[in-house]
Structures are given as C-alpha cells and as structure tokens.
Amino acid sequence: MSEKINYKSLGLKCGLEIHQQLNTQNKLFCNCSTEMKEKIPVLIIKRKLHPVASEMGEIDVAAQFEYLRDRTFHYQVFPNETCLVESDDEPPHNLNPDALHIALQIALLFNCQIPEEIHVMRKTVIDGSNTGGFQRTAIIGLNGYIKYKGKRIDIMQVSLEEDAAAIVEEKNGNVTYRLSRLGVPLVEIDTGLLIDYTPEEIQEIAYTIGIMCRSTSKTKSGIGSIRQDINVSIRRGARIEVKGVQELGLISKIIENEVKRQMSLKKVEEETRIAKLDGTTEFARPLPGANRMYPETDLEPIAITKEYFESIEKSLPESWINKLERFKTKLKLSDQLAREILESEYLNFFEAIIKTKKVEASIVASTFTSTIKDLERREKVEISRIPEKMYGEIFDYVESKKIVKESIPEIIKYLAAYPQNGVGDALKDLDLRPLSVGELKDIVKEIVSQPNMNFDKAVGIVMSKVRGKIDAQTVMDVVKSLMK
Amino acid sequence: MPRIELGDPSSLVIKLPNGYNIGIKYEKNTNVRRLEGGKPIRFRPANLAIKKDPTKPTVSILGCGGTIASRVEYTTGGVYAAFSPADLLLSFPELKDIANIKGRKLFDIMSEDLTPEHWKIIAREVVKEINAGSDGIVLMHGTDTLHFTSAALSFMLKDLPVPVVLVGAQRSSDRGSSDNLVNLVSSIVAAKSDIAEVSVCMHGSMSDDFCYLHQGTKVRKLHTSRRDAFQSVNVMPYAKILYPEKRIEYLRTDYRKRDSKKVKLDEQLNPNVALVYVHPGIKPEFIDSLKGYDGVVVAVTGLGHVPTNPAGDRFTKSLLPSLKNLIDSGISIVIAPQTIYGRIDLDVYRNQRLLNKIGVIGNYCDWTPETALVKLMFVLGHTKDPKKVKEMMLTNMAGEIGKRTVA
Numbered sequence: 026m027s028e029k030i031n032y033k034s035l036g037l038k039c040g041l042e043i044h045q046q047l048n049t050q051n052k053l054f055c056n057c058s059t060e061m062k063e064k065i066p067v068l069i070i071k072r073k074l075h076p077v078a079s080e081m082g083e084i085d086v087a088a089q090f091e092y093l094r095d096r097t098f099h100y101q102v103f104p105n106e107t108c109l110v111e112s113d114d115e116p117p118h119n120l121n122p123d124a125l126h127i128a129l130q131i132a133l134l135f136n137c138q139i140p141e142e143i144h145v146m147r148k149t150v151i152d153g154s155n156t157g158g159f160q161r162t163a164i165i166g167l168n169g170y171i172k173y174k175g176k177r178i179d180i181m182q183v184s185l186e187e188d189a190a191a192i193v194e195e196k197n198g199n200v201t202y203r204l205s206r207l208g209v210p211l212v213e214i215d216t217g218l219l220i221d222y223t224p225e226e227i228q229e230i231a232y233t234i235g236i237m238c239r240s241t242s243k244t245k246s247g248i249g250s251i252r253q254d255i256n257v258s259i260r261r262g263a264r265i266e267v268k269g270v271q272e273l274g275l276i277s278k279i280i281e282n283e284v285k286r287q288m289s290l291k292k293v294e295e296e297t298r299i300a301k302l303d304g305t306t307e308f309a310r311p312l313p314g315a316n317r318m319y320p321e322t323d324l325e326p327i328a329i330t331k332e333y334f335e336s337i338e339k340s341l342p343e344s345w346i347n348k349l350e351r352f353k354t355k356l357k358l359s360d361q362l363a364r365e366i367l368e369s370e371y372l373n374f375f376e377a378i379i380k381t382k383k384v385e386a387s388i389v390a391s392t393f394t395s396t397i398k399d400l401e402r403r404e405k406v407e408i409s410r411i412p413e414k415m416y417g418e419i420f421d422y423v424e425s426k427k428i429v430k431e432s433i434p435e436i437i438k439y440l441a442a443y444p445q446n447g448v449g450d451a452l453k454d455l456d457l458r459p460l461s462v463g464e465l466k467d468i469v470k471e472i473v474s475q476p477n478m479n480f481d482k483a484v485g486i487v488m489s490k491v492r493g494k495i496d497a498q499t500v501m502d503v504v505k506s507l508m509k
Numbered sequence: 510m511p512r513i514e515l516g517d518p519s520s521l522v523i524k525l526p527n528g529y530n531i532g533i534k535y536e537k538n539t540n541v542r543r544l545e546g547g548k549p550i551r552f553r554p555a556n557l558a559i560k561k562d563p564t565k566p567t568v569s570i571l572g573c574g575g576t577i578a579s580r581v582e583y584t585t586g587g588v589y590a591a592f593s594p595a596d597l598l599l600s601f602p603e604l605k606d607i608a609n610i611k612g613r614k615l616f617d618i619m620s621e622d623l624t625p626e627h628w629k630i631i632a633r634e635v636v637k638e639i640n641a642g643s644d645g646i647v648l649m650h651g652t653d654t655l656h657f658t659s660a661a662l663s664f665m666l667k668d669l670p671v672p673v674v675l676v677g678a679q680r681s682s683d684r685g686s687s688d689n690l691v692n693l694v695s696s697i698v699a700a701k702s703d704i705a706e707v708s709v710c711m712h713g714s715m716s717d718d719f720c721y722l723h724q725g726t727k728v729r730k731l732h733t734s735r736r737d738a739f740q741s742v743n744v745m746p747y748a749k750i751l752y753p754e755k756r757i758e759y760l761r762t763d764y765r766k767r768d769s770k771k772v773k774l775d776e777q778l779n780p781n782v783a784l785v786y787v788h789p790g791i792k793p794e795f796i797d798s799l800k801g802y803d804g805v806v807v808a809v810t811g812l813g814h815v816p817t818n819p820a821g822d823r824f825t826k827s828l829l830p831s832l833k834n835l836i837d838s839g840i841s842i843v844i845a846p847q848t849i850y851g852r853i854d855l856d857v858y859r860n861q862r863l864l865n866k867i868g869v870i871g872n873y874c875d876w877t878p879e880t881a882l883v884k885l886m887f888v889l890g891h892t893k894d895p896k897k898v899k900e901m902m903l904t905n906m907a908g909e910i911g912k913r914t915v916a
Contacts, residue, residue, distance in 0.1 A: 068715075070715045070716050071716035071717060071718055072686060072716060072717045073690070073691070073717045074685040074686055075601075075685055075687075075690045076685065093685075109734065109735065112715065113680060113684070113686045114679075114680075114715060114734055114735045114736060115733075115734045115735075116734065140531035140532060140533065141520055141532055141533055141534040142520045142522075142531065142532020142533070142534075143531070143532070144522065144529070144530040144531055144532060146528070146529055146530060147683075147684075148528075149685070151685055156686055157680075157684045157685070157686050158684045158685020158686045159684060159685070162529075163529075164525070164529045164530075164531050167531075182527075182529075184529075317528060318527070318528025318529060318530075319528075319683070320530060322681075322683070326520075326522075326532050328520070328532075
C-alpha cells in the first residue's frame with residue numbers, strides 16, 4: 026500500500042503538450058495520403074544524419090557527431106503515402122490550406138491570438154524520425170486559455186507541425202522508420218504551468234484539451250492519433266519531460282510514478298524520458314537546448330489576412346467542452362455516456378436524430394456506443410453494411426412507439442444481414458410487433474402456473490419469449506404481480 | 510529580425526524566446542518600444558588548431574560557390590560560405606582522418622551564374638594548387654551547371670598528374686541530412702585515388718551508402734532534387750566510393766593514372782556559342798536569328814532529326830534551308846541527342862541524310878548537348894576555320910566521344 030501523496034506540499038508542477046493529428050486528405054507539405062494503411066514497404070532508403078554546425082558550439086558538435094556516427098536510419102517507403110518530400114529529396118510544397126484552416130479553428134477555440142504572418146520553422150531533431158534532421162513547425166496561436174473547474178488554464182501556444190516518422194525497430198544502431206506518418210499534419214497545444222492540481226486533475230485537463238481539438242471533427246482518431254508529452258517537476262526535483270504518452274488514462278499514473286522517482290533521488294537531472302505502456306518511463310536523452318529553431322527557408326511566410334481570419338471565425342464549430350456540458354444538462358446523458366458519444370464516430374448521426382426526433386437521448390446514445398460495439402465485437406455483425414439512413418428509420422419507429430428499445434439490437438443485426446431491406450421488413454420478418462400488457466399477461470399467467478416456478482426463473486422464461494417486443498421492466502412488474 | 514528575402518515587407522518578424530518566428534503587421538500607428546538590448550547577430554568563424562599529418566596526402570579544396578560547404582547562421586537562416594580549413598573541419602570532422610586539408614574560396618556565386626570566364630579562373634587555380642604540390646584537388650561547386658564546368662576543365666587541363674574532383678550537394682547544408690558530408694568525404698577519397706582525371710563525385714543512390722565517380726565529359730544532372738541526380742551517360746562511372754568504408758572500388762581501367770607530369774593549361778575559349786532545342790512547331794526564323802553566333806549546338810530529336818518535311822506537309826516547316834544558310838555563312842552547326850542517352854546516327858532515315866549533307870557536325874557522336882556545347886566553345890577558341898572546327902570536333906579529346914555505347 027502506498028501512502029497518499031500530498032502533491033500540493035511537494036510543489037508538483039506540470040506542463041502539457043498535446044499533439045493531435047489532423048484528418049486532412051493530404052499531408053502538410055505534399056500531396057501524399059495521410060491514411061497510413063499501407064503495410065508493405067516498396068523501398069528502403071538508408072541514411073545518416075550529421076550535426077549541423079550552425080546551432081552548436083564546438084563541443085556540441087563532437088558529442089552529436091559521436092551519437093550520429095553510430096546510427097544508420099532505414100526509411101520504409103510506401104505507395105501513395107510517401108513521395109520525395111518525405112524522403113527529403115524534394116523541397117516542401119506549400120503548406121496544406123485545409124490543415125491551416127483546421128489549426129486556426131483550434132487556436133480560436135482556445136481563445137488564442139493569431140499572428141498576422143505564419144512562419145514555418147525547422148526544429149532540429151536528430152533521432153532520425155525526421156528525414157531532414159528537423160521537424161517543420163509554425164506558431165498558429167498564442168496566449169490562449171480554457172476554463173477548467175472555473176479556473177483559467179493558460180494555453181501558451183498552438184502550433185501546426187508535421188508528424189514524425191513512426192519507429193519500427195532499433196537494433197544495434199540501426200533504426201527503422203515508417204515514412205507514411207511523416208508529414209501528417211498535427212496541432213500541438215502547450216499549456217502554461219499547472220500548479221496545485223492533482224495528477225487526476227491534470228489527466229482531466231489533458232482530456233479537456235483533447236476534446237477541444239476534436240471540436241473541429243477534422244482530427245484523426247485511434248491509437249497514436251493523439252499523443253501527450255508531460256513536463257513534471259517537484260520542489261528540489263528537476264524538469265523532466267515524459268514524451269509520447271498515447272493513452273490518456275495513463276497520465277495520472279505517469280505523473281505519480283515520476284513524482285515518486287524524483288522523491289527517491291538525491292539529485293535529479295533535467296532530461297527527456299519516454300513513456301512506456303505500463304505507466305513507467307525510461308531515460309531517452311538530455312533536454313534539448315533552446316537554440317534548435319531556424320527558419321524553413323524553402324517556404325514563404327503566410328499572411329493571415331483580415332478576410333481570411335473572419336472567414337475562420339465565422340466557420341467556428343461549437344466547442345466540444347460546451348457540447349459535453351449540453352449533452353449532460355440538456356440531454357440528461359450520464360457523464361460517461363456523454364463522453365462516449367462525443368468520441369464516437371456516430372456523433373453526427375446522434376446529433377441529427379436528437380435534433381429531429383422525440384426520443385430519449387440516452388437510448389440513441391447507447392445504441393451508437395455500447396449496442397453497436399457489442400454487436401460488432403461479440404457477434405461479429407458487419408455494421409458497416411447498414412445504410413446510414415436506416416438509423417433515422419429505426420428511431421422513427423422508436424418515436425412512434427412501433428418498436429420498443431429492446432428490439433434495436435435485433436433490428437440492427439437484421440439490417441446488417443439484409444442491407445436492402447428496411448425496418449418495416451425487420452419487424453415483419455422478426456415478428457417484433459410490440460406486445461400489449463394484456464398479451465404479456467396471458468403469457469406470464471401460463472408460465473407462473475407451471476410447477477416449481479420462482480421469480481427469477483419465470484422472468485427468464487418470459488424474457489426469452491418476448492425479447493424485443495416489450496421492455497424488461499414491464500416483464501418484471503407483470504411477473505411480480507401475477508406470482509403473488 | 511532581418512527578413513528572409515520573401516514575404517510581406519510591411520510585417521515585422523519577431524523571434525520568440527522559444528526560437529519560433531512570427532510576423533506582426535507593422536502599420537503607421539504601430540507603437541514599437543525597446544525593452545532591452547538584443548544580442549547582435551554574428552557569424553562566428555571556427556577556431557580550431559590544425560596539425561599536418563605527414564603520413565597523409567594533402568588535398569586542396571577550392572570553393573566555387575554552391576551550398577555544399579556553407580554554414581547557416583541559425584538566428585537568421587542566412588547561409589555563409591565557409592571554406593577555411595577550420596570551418597570545413599568543424600562541419601566535417603571526418604575529413605581530418607582521410608587527408609590533410611587545404612582550403613580556400615575562389616568565389617561564391619550560384620552555379621547558374623557561372624560563365625566560361627569562371628571556368629578559366631577555376632582552371633588556373635587548379636593548376637596553381639597542383640604546382641604547389643597538392644596530391645589531389647576537390648572543387649566544391651553548385652550542382653546546376655556542375656557538368657558544364659567538369660566538361661570545360663576536361664578540355665582545358667592536359668596531362669593532369671593528380672585527380673581533379675568536382676563535388677556538390679543537392680540538399681542544403683543547413684539540414685542534418687544534407688548529402689554534403691557523404692559527397693565531400695567521398696570526393697576526398699577520390700582525390701587521393703589513382704584516377705588523374707577531371708571527374709564528378711556525387712551520390713550513387715537515394716541512400717547514403719556510396720558515391721559514383723563520373724567522367725567529367727560524360728555526366729549530367731538528370732533530376733532537380735534527388736541526391737543521385739548525376740548520372741554517367743553512355744559510359745560506366747570510373748569508380749564507386751563506398752562511404753562507410755571510405756574505400757574506392759574501380760569500375761574502369763581506361764583512365765589516366767596518377768604521375769608526376771606537369772599539368773598544361775589551355776584556356777582558349779570562345780563563348781559565342783548557342784545551344785538550341787528542336788521541338789514540334791519550331792520556326793525556321795528562330796534558326797535564322799542565330800546568325801550572330803560563331804557556333805550553334807542543336808539538340809536534335811531521336812537518332813538525329815530536325816523537321817525537314819520531305820512529304821511537303823502543309824503545316825510543317827523544314828529547318829534545312831535555315832541551317833544550311835548558317836553553315837554557308839561559316840557558322841559551325843553541331844548536333845547532339847536531346848534524349849541525353851544514346852548516340853547520333855544520321856544514316857537510318859532518308860531525311861537525316863539531307864541533314865548530314867548540309868554539313869552538320871556530330872554523326873556517330875554520343876556526347877551530351879552540354880558537353881558538345883563546351884567542346885564547341887573550346888574548339889572555336891582555337892580556330893574559326895569551319896573545316897578545322899569539324900575535324901577537331903570529331904576528334905576525341907577528353908573521352909567525350911565514346912567508341913562503344915555502354916548499356
């Protein structure tokens with residue numbers, strides 16, 4: 026049992042850097058696809074990196090030289106997803122305007138000031154994850170904030186940058202990277218110092234920032250699409266940067282572990298550590314210096330004109346923080362269900378149905394979250410075969426009380442099997458006409474009259490006969506009343 | 510911050526403490542206040558003590574521009590030419606393990622701005638370095654016209670006792686991935702080798718694994734940006750230089766071997782030569798307009814064609830009368846394949862024979878248009894007698910006319 030840690034008295038300070046991939050069709054500086062679905066490389070390019078004399082003193086050269094001399098980078102090339110820009114064999118094309126549009130929306134959602142001119146910079150990176158030896162990045166917004174529990178959380182900076190290549194393996198100084206991820210646009214959100222928060226609260230702040238980015242509906246989802254770097258320090262400790270936390274739920278654990286680690290050390294070195302899947306971290310490298318930025322001379326600065334700025338402002342979507350609040354208060358969804366539907370790929374369907382039909386929001390939300398997921402996972406139902414308009418039809422039937430909510434899973438299964446049929450066909454073929462209470466009573470009477478019957482057994486037998494035609498609560502009520 | 514050359518001049522570039530730049534609109538009523546003094550932006554030259562190792566050969570590196578050995582000042586992104594031995598060793602510490610390095614800058618201009626006058630300066634400086642005892646010469650050069658310079662030096666320098674290696678970089682030196690290191694190290698390995706020829710040393714593939722050493726008259730830039738943009742045309746490269754091993758693997762034996770002869774410089778050039786490209790719809794008037802030149806290289810289609818219109822098509826205009834007029838007025842017309850690869854052969858089609866008959870120079874030649882151009886400048890620097898020009902052009906001088914076309 027570990028004793029409870031008093032983070033306030035330890036002087037816990039954190040900072041978050043949230044990286045969220047954008048779901049544009051093309052990459053940030055070329056016209057390659059951002060899908061990252063290719064598996065078999067068509068070519069492997071072998072490269073070395075060497076220190077760039079510009080931004081280091083003489084000693085630094087030697088150190089970097091030693092490091093890089095022993096490393097060879099192997100870059101996997103994929104069809105459609107990589108071109109000469111990724112392999113650093115062609116200058117970058119102009120910055121993807123769709124990515125800029127989304128990034129500016131995000132910056133405005135965080136209440137940022139937008140520079141009048143965007144300058145793409147090169148951030149020196151020598152781990153080989155960027156073929157050029159640098160990552161392209163630009164400030165899109167400054168001095169923003171969000172509210173969390175009534176307090177202001179500073180958003181120091183929003184930047185738009187190219188994602189790095191994904192590492193495949195590292196063996197004896199040979200590092201293999203997939204080039205398909207290199208160049209996928211992402212936004213980085215940097216918070217100010219978070220003081221006097223518990224690790225759980227910091228995790229919650231990270232979640233809030235994450236869903237704020239997703240307000241645009243133009244962000245990628247799934248493993249690796251959002252990654253968090255966490256800066257952690259305690260009094261008498263040192264600033265430690267933990268990189269690459271892919272699982273939001275690990276944040277509080279990682280902070281706790283890092284605090285414990287710093288408490289156990291006499292002297293803490295400033296360094297970068299890599300997050301592991303079990304919530305512990307391992308040393309990666311010393312923190313990089315401040316002078317790692319220089320301008321991307323292959324690209325012109327981009328002016329944010331007044332007209333352009335106003336068009337972004339006008340197109341601003343509802344913030345998901347507000348949406349989450351609305352789902353909980355107006356639609357009466359539980360916190361968990363509200364979060365699940367917000368994260369769901371069916372969010373748009375959900376909102377369209379809620380807007381147009383008088384049905385209980387929680388039924389619609391749970392259909393699109395747990396029901397569909399269960400059917401896919403447990404019963405291998407091919408949900409993707411169902412035509413989109415069918416969801417609207419299902420809830421038309423629910424609204425007009427022609428079906429009970431219990432029949433929804435059976436109908437979805439039917440529609441996946443017969444995508445050309447409609448909900449009416451399902452009702453007929455599955456005999457899902459709702460039972461009246463009178464009809465139910467007749468069935469129950471017959472069951473409870475059997476010998477050795479008890480309540481649980483009776484409910485079980487009745488449910489197996491009436492599933493999908495009447496709700497379970499009514500069944501239980503009727504069995505209870507008739508068993509007396 | 511100083512502006513990089515592009516962008517809106519009415520906006521002010523600010524560098525933030527974290528190194529990022531942003532631009533702020535700078536209008537009439539913008540209030541600018543000085544908070545504190547900034548750091549002056551200054552390029553710091555390298556400060557390294559260099560000891561000569563008597564067991565190693567000495568290689569002279571001459572800078573002729575290009576980005577290969579420039580250094581970047583990170584605050585401005587400005588590129589500074591850095592050719593002192595100390596600068597070179599700072600950027601490329603590996604060099605000291607291979608040879609004693611001498612270095613100096615001849616000039617610092619983009620390679621598209623180079624002229625035949627610059628070739629002369631380079632040739633003279635190469636001779637100076639060889640006579641001063643260098644065991645090999647490396648010329649750092651912009652890549653765009655590097656193959657013109659390599660061809661020119663091939664004609665101008667005779668009896669070379671040591672290798673003269675031209676080297677460039679396709680990717681700027683301000684990136685850790687620049688091909689400058691692999692190319693430069695390999696070029697020094699080549700400069701120490703036995704191949705006493707003018708050659709070009711550049712990446713052999715998209716990877717950082719080896720360089721090819723190309724024959725100076727038989728090489729061309731064939732890609733705008735790839736590292737392996739330079740390819741040997743119609744011949745094998747002289748050698749492969751394995752980068753990690755710093756080892757040379759000879760691919761040919763027909764090169765001049767290193768010796769102690771005295772290099773001869775022949776710098777007579779006549780730059781009054783044009784290179785034109787035949788294309789569908791080309792106008793005879795365009796050919797007529799070339800009468801001010803002493804010689805013209807025509808990059809012809811296929812095996813050696815220009816429009817001749819033997820069938821009397823109503824749209825086509827033959828170039829033959831215009832070309833014949835130029836030749837009759839004493840202008841040498843040299844042809845070379847615009848396909849780059851392959852050899853001219855004017856005997857295959859009837860209309861080609863018409864072209865041959867009016868006296869164009871270049872039948873059976875496998876030179877590139879660029880090498881033909883440089884050679885014509887060189888030849889016209891020695892004679893204007895059309896008969897003499899033809900004879901000299903068709904005489905192989907620096908391997909520019911291959912006897913066999915290699916696959």
